[in-house]
Amino acid sequence: MAEGRVVGIDLGTTNSLVAYMEGDRPVVIPGVDGLNLVPSVVALDPIPVSGGRPTVTVGNSARKALIQTPERVIYSVKRLMGRGLEEIQEELKLFPFHLAGDAEAGPPDPNEVPRIQLGELRFTPPEISAYILRQLKRNAERFFSAPVTQAVITVPAYFNDAQRQATKDAGRMAGLEVLRLVNEPTAAALAYGLDRAKAGTIAVYDLGGGTFDISILKLRDGIFEVQSTNGDTHLGGDDIDNLLLAIALNEIHAEHGVDLRLHPGAVQAVRKAAIEVKIQLSTEPMARFNIELPNGDRYQREIPRAVYEMLIEPVLVRTVGPCKQALADAGITPEQIDEVVLVGGSTRIPAVRQLVDELFHLTARGKRPHIELNPDEVVALGAAVQADILAGASKSTEEMLLLDVTPLSLGIEALGGTVARIIQRNSTIPASATEHFTTGVDGQTNVAIHVVQGERELAADCRSLARFDLKGIPPMSAGLPRIEVKFLIDADGILHVTAREQRSGLAAQIEVKPTYGLTDEQVESMILDSFDNAEADFAKRLLIEARNEAETILAAVERAPASPAWKQLTGDERTAITLARDYLIKAQTTKDSAAIREATLILDHATRRFAELMMEAAVSSALRGKTMETAGEELAEAVTAPHAMAPAEFKRQRS
Amino acid sequence: MFKVLDSAVPVACWSCSIGHNDSTLFCPHCSKIQPPPGGDYFSVFGLEPKLNLDLSALEHEFHRLSRKLHPDRFARALENEKQWSLADTALLNDAYRTLKDPLRRTEYLLKLLGAEIGEERESKAEKAARVPADLLEEVFELNMQLEEMRAARATGETDFALEASLTEAKEKFDGLLEEVDEDLRAQWAAWDEGDRAGRGAAQKIMVALLDRRRYLSNLVRDVNETLGD
Numbered sequence: 031m032a033e034g035r036v037v038g039i040d041l042g043t044t045n046s047l048v049a050y051m052e053g054d055r056p057v058v059i060p061g062v063d064g065l066n067l068v069p070s071v072v073a074l075d076p077i078p079v080s081g082g083r084p085t086v087t088v089g090n091s092a093r094k095a096l097i098q099t100p101e102r103v104i105y106s107v108k109r110l111m112g113r114g115l116e117e118i119q120e121e122l123k124l125f126p127f128h129l130a131g132d133a134e135a136g137p138p139d140p141n142e143v144p145r146i147q148l149g150e151l152r153f154t155p156p157e158i159s160a161y162i163l164r165q166l167k168r169n170a171e172r173f174f175s176a177p178v179t180q181a182v183i184t185v186p187a188y189f190n191d192a193q194r195q196a197t198k199d200a201g202r203m204a205g206l207e208v209l210r211l212v213n214e215p216t217a218a219a220l221a222y223g224l225d226r227a228k229a230g231t232i233a234v235y236d237l238g239g240g241t242f243d244i245s246i247l248k249l250r251d252g253i254f255e256v257q258s259t260n261g262d263t264h265l266g267g268d269d270i271d272n273l274l275l276a277i278a279l280n281e282i283h284a285e286h287g288v289d290l291r292l293h294p295g296a297v298q299a300v301r302k303a304a305i306e307v308k309i310q311l312s313t314e315p316m317a318r319f320n321i322e323l324p325n326g327d328r329y330q331r332e333i334p335r336a337v338y339e340m341l342i343e344p345v346l347v348r349t350v351g352p353c354k355q356a357l358a359d360a361g362i363t364p365e366q367i368d369e370v371v372l373v374g375g376s377t378r379i380p381a382v383r384q385l386v387d388e389l390f391h392l393t394a395r396g397k398r399p400h401i402e403l404n405p406d407e408v409v410a411l412g413a414a415v416q417a418d419i420l421a422g423a424s425k426s427t428e429e430m431l432l433l434d435v436t437p438l439s440l441g442i443e444a445l446g447g448t449v450a451r452i453i454q455r456n457s458t459i460p461a462s463a464t465e466h467f468t469t470g471v472d473g474q475t476n477v478a479i480h481v482v483q484g485e486r487e488l489a490a491d492c493r494s495l496a497r498f499d500l501k502g503i504p505p506m507s508a509g510l511p512r513i514e515v516k517f518l519i520d521a522d523g524i525l526h527v528t529a530r531e532q533r534s535g536l537a538a539q540i541e542v543k544p545t546y547g548l549t550d551e552q553v554e555s556m557i558l559d560s561f562d563n564a565e566a567d568f569a570k571r572l573l574i575e576a577r578n579e580a581e582t583i584l585a586a587v588e589r590a591p592a593s594p595a596w597k598q599l600t601g602d603e604r605t606a607i608t609l610a611r612d613y614l615i616k617a618q619t620t621k622d623s624a625a626i627r628e629a630t631l632i633l634d635h636a637t638r639r640f641a642e643l644m645m646e647a648a649v650s651s652a653l654r655g656k657t658m659e660t661a662g663e664e665l666a667e668a669v670t671a672p673h674a675m676a677p678a679e680f681k682r683q684r685s
Numbered sequence: 686m687f688k689v690l691d692s693a694v695p696v697a698c699w700s701c702s703i704g705h706n707d708s709t710l711f712c713p714h715c716s717k718i719q720p721p722p723g724g725d726y727f728s729v730f731g732l733e734p735k736l737n738l739d740l741s742a743l744e745h746e747f748h749r750l751s752r753k754l755h756p757d758r759f760a761r762a763l764e765n766e767k768q769w770s771l772a773d774t775a776l777l778n779d780a781y782r783t784l785k786d787p788l789r790r791t792e793y794l795l796k797l798l799g800a801e802i803g804e805e806r807e808s809k810a811e812k813a814a815r816v817p818a819d820l821l822e823e824v825f826e827l828n829m830q831l832e833e834m835r836a837a838r839a840t841g842e843t844d845f846a847l848e849a850s851l852t853e854a855k856e857k858f859d860g861l862l863e864e865v866d867e868d869l870r871a872q873w874a875a876w877d878e879g880d881r882a883g884r885g886a887a888q889k890i891m892v893a894l895l896d897r898r899r900y901l902s903n904l905v906r907d908v909n910e911t912l913g914d
Contacts, residue, residue: 099700194895209760210760211758249749250748253748253751253752255748294808416757419757420757420760420761421760421761422758422760431748431751431752431755431757432757433751441880457778457782458778458782459775460772460774460775460778461775461778461779461782462772462775462776462779463779480886512913518771518772518775520756520771521755521756521757521771521774637707
């Protein structure tokens with residue numbers, strides 16, 4: 031077929047990955063830094079003084095900016111996808127998201143898509159995600175030396191219609207045709223079941239950075255049939271980080287009289303330490319915070335694993351209810367689960383594994399959780415498998431078929447504000463339902479319908495999906511028109527509606543106003559540089575990008591000897607860097623983008639330890655520097671005020 | 686978010702133009718996917734309407750058809766084939782979901798035959814009017830106990846005697862539910878194998894049994910909720 035490759039993308043809360051099928055096995059495509067994981071962090075670069083288009087940085091380099099210029103950086107944007115202003119209030123307390131506010135425009139429209147302020151500009155959550163997707167797309171294009179325009183993107187199984195639509199919109203903005211949205215645990219199951227002629231019932235327990243899913247699947251003859259799914263789209267490793275962060279900040283304030291909350295960069299530095307503590311406690315019996323404070327004190331705090339486990343228990347326990355519900359909905363007992371597959375970085379926590387063991391009676395049955403799959407990569411690998419199935423080109427997946435379900439019931443608001451369910455949760459998708467409506471008043475030509483998603487009895491407690499009017503009903507006596515409305519949930523879990531007036535045979539005109547989300551026109555206007563798709567420009571772009579990357583790293587190496595970190599390197603390390611630098615300078619004079627990239631990669635490898643030393647220095651410097659200049663400032667506005675810290679200043683404060 | 690899907694039924698195959706009846710998912714001549722056929726859920730699986738079904742054969746057929754119809758198989762097909770794959774698979778899934786579940790299957794068949802099946806959601810008055818005559822006394826007693834229990838719960842008391850008696854009532858109603866299911870199964874056979882008159886009689890009995898079943902399962906659910914598992 032003429033079409034290029036279809037890639038699989040895991041658009042994660044913390045990290046994102048892109049993978050493809052190489053022969054009969056899926057592999058992750060590394061970024062220019064050689065790493066598989068691209069942190070889901072987006073930083074707005076300083077706007078060029080000369081004008082010109084603003085640019086963004088994505089991934090590891092954006093993460094560095096998190097400490098230096100926190101007001102220009104955003105992470106965990108997945109938590110905001112497809113959500114309205116009212117729904118994100120809780121997130122705003124925990125994450126440094128700065129909503130763009132228009133003082134003159136009056137109170138914000140609750141149905142408006144929230145916009146995030148990043149430096150001088152504002153972005154919708156799908157736009158931010160689009161930047162991450164574009165980076166992954168470019169990584170894949172660099173890898174294949176060919177354009178990539180089609181992708182499978184994973185979403186949490188428990189994502190609702192609006193969250194799915196927002197993810198699809200992000201793909202479109204990034205210049206990707208999203209062939210399918212696949213649920214993350216199901217994708218993991220595909221990767222799990224790829225090379226084994228497995229039959230049986232498995233549970234996939236997926237605790238990631240920001241979301242939790244549990245899915246129960248039946249595997250048989252290559253058919254992966256989801257029996258039930260449940261979860262919580264706001265539960266994950268982030269919550270543990272926030273907990274440790276809050277404890278550290280409180281203690282620092284109480285014991286050392288320093289309120290770091292006023293300094294976003296310093297908060298991010300403590301957050302980084304908290305994440306390290308969390309990771310360490312997965313393998314060590316004890317971990318410690320050891321942070322230098324601006325007043326010269328050190329915040330030192332030992333956290334034994336037993337204490338940590340008590341602290342995080344309330345977070346972990348929130349996964350129990352969804353697991354029990356999923357079992358009940360599948361109509362099975364824990365004993366009928368043959369294997370529990372652990373997915374998501376947070377399943378490295380021993381207490382999580384213990385909880386899973388108890389929930390599914392594993393030890394009692396002589397079993398252990400399945401932990402052979404790399405929990406960070408398996409979802410992307412599964413997405414690549416699904417991409418291969420859709421491309422239909424390969425022997426290894428031709429017998430495989432995924433039958434997924436809708437996680438939430440679909441209903442219509444009935445009289446008295448109650449919900450009439452029309453499609454039950456855990457129905458295999460695509461699924462449809464047909465409902466009939468009529469008029470209540472003579473001559474009525476409109477009927478209003480309110481579609482909701484959720485399990486609660488009252489429409490007001492469910493997620494409002496859309497309100498629409500059936501228009502153009504021929505005037506008749508009340509109750510006489512018979513309008514057939516067909517609801518169809520497609521294979522992506524997204525709803526479509528059609529209507530027809532049966533007595534007159536007229537297709538009723540429907541004007542659907544989604545309760546929340548971007549319009550087609552809005553998405554169109556947000557599409558990132560359209561030249562991304564033009565094949566003619568492709569080689570040129572690859573070369574420009576390769577040269578830019580080379581220049582960036584060469585410039586950094588040029589400045590390196592001035593840095594104190596340079597002195598910490600061994601003589602051999604410095605020689606290796608110099609050799610790699612000269613090699614790249616030579617490669618740069620050619621028009622061979624592949625050669626430039628390779629040379630860049632070599633120099634990047636040679637400078638990795640140096641970069642690490644710089645990073646460490648930056649963290650402690652941010653802690654010290656920020657609080658020094660703002661001692662005594664107690665204004666809450668300080669948190670949102672721009673806090674640009676140029677690299678030059680940065681160096682000065684170090685010395 | 687919403688697109689209008691067209692599901693007009695052609696008399697001739699859209700691809701090879703040879704005519705065929707509209708009850709097939711694939712053209713018998715050129716094997717291309719066709720718009721959703723007009724028949725009932727049973728015909729999707731090539732079955733006559735029957736209440737006793739071989740579930741493992743049904744599952745097997747569901748998987749076989751899924752492999753051929755699923756949108757995953759049409760990701761790079763023509764736009765109309767994509768739309769039909771979506772509509773056909775939705776029909777297949779709806780049909781399988783309905784037929785694999787004994788109660789849904791029975792209700793579906795009775796509705797096909799024109800029976801009015803009670804709605805899940807009904808007012809208290811309607812519910813009260815439908816109390817099966819033989820259960821009047823027990824239901825009255827049970828409702829009193831449920832009220833008492835809720836009142837006790839609200840004040841934080843635990844009345845063990847009441848709890849025991851509610852549990853006993855629940856077990857009794859669970860037993861009655863099982864009886865209804867058994868009676869239903871007997872009527873399945875009567876309907877499947879019956880002649881016109883036999884089927885008519887079985888239909889009436891099944892409608893009544895389903896009403897009774899819904900009433901009983903609502904009661905059990907109320908008790909379970911009040912007892913809090």
